[in-house]
Amino acid sequence: GHVTVDDPLRETEDDRALPDPRLADEERTVPPQTHQHADHAGHLALAADLLLEDGGPGVLASRGLYPSELRREKPALVITSLSAFGQDGPRAGWAASNLVAHAAGGILSLTGVMSRPPLQNGGEQAWMLLGLNGFSASVTGWLGALLRGEGDWLDISAQECAAGMLEYAGPRAALDGTPAPRLGNRVNSIWGIYACADGFAGRSTARRTRRKFP
DSSP: OOBOOSSGGGOBSSSOSSSSGGGOTTOOOOOOOOGGGHHHHHHHHHTOSEEEEOSSTTHHHHTTOOHHHHHHHOTTOEEEEEESSOSSSTTTTOOOOHHHHHHHHTGGGTSSBTTSOOOOOSTTHHHHHHHHHHHHHHHHHHHHHHHHSOOEEEEEEHHHHHHTTOTTHHHHHHHHOOOOOOBOOOOBTTEEEEEETTEEEEEEOOOOOOOOOO
């Protein structure tokens, strides 16, 4: 059957609610709730240890499920809100694609060749990165709830997840105003993309550097 949801990434023409079938194992879906069914949805939410919200700011609240009230009723509940630009702030209501999320987080300042425009990374890396950060934050919050009996409401944006991948390039630009150049695919014996019998493989190995300090 057709799954209709608010997030276009989760809308498919078959019975899978996720774009990657490997992520849909053991998944069960509940039809979108209306305000008449808010009580039923509230019971489902309070029966959970972890509650995940995606699709933009205020999605839970728009369905009668207010995170602050849920946590008041169940302090050990962990709620994770995933969005492009966070739950509040000047860009919270902005829509974003995978490309926009990476551009806003600074990743596109590093991808491509210096003399040409930036290149988009393959796949849906911004959303996968958001999901990975959401997963790690959620299970950490759940561990805290198990140990202390107190959950949390976690607000995670795709923009901040991308910014966290800049490594030295982000702090360097902030500290001395020097933008990191786009270096393209620098191929050498320890770093590059290599053709294989069944496709391509990437390898990135840090060099061992000897430095002299005063």
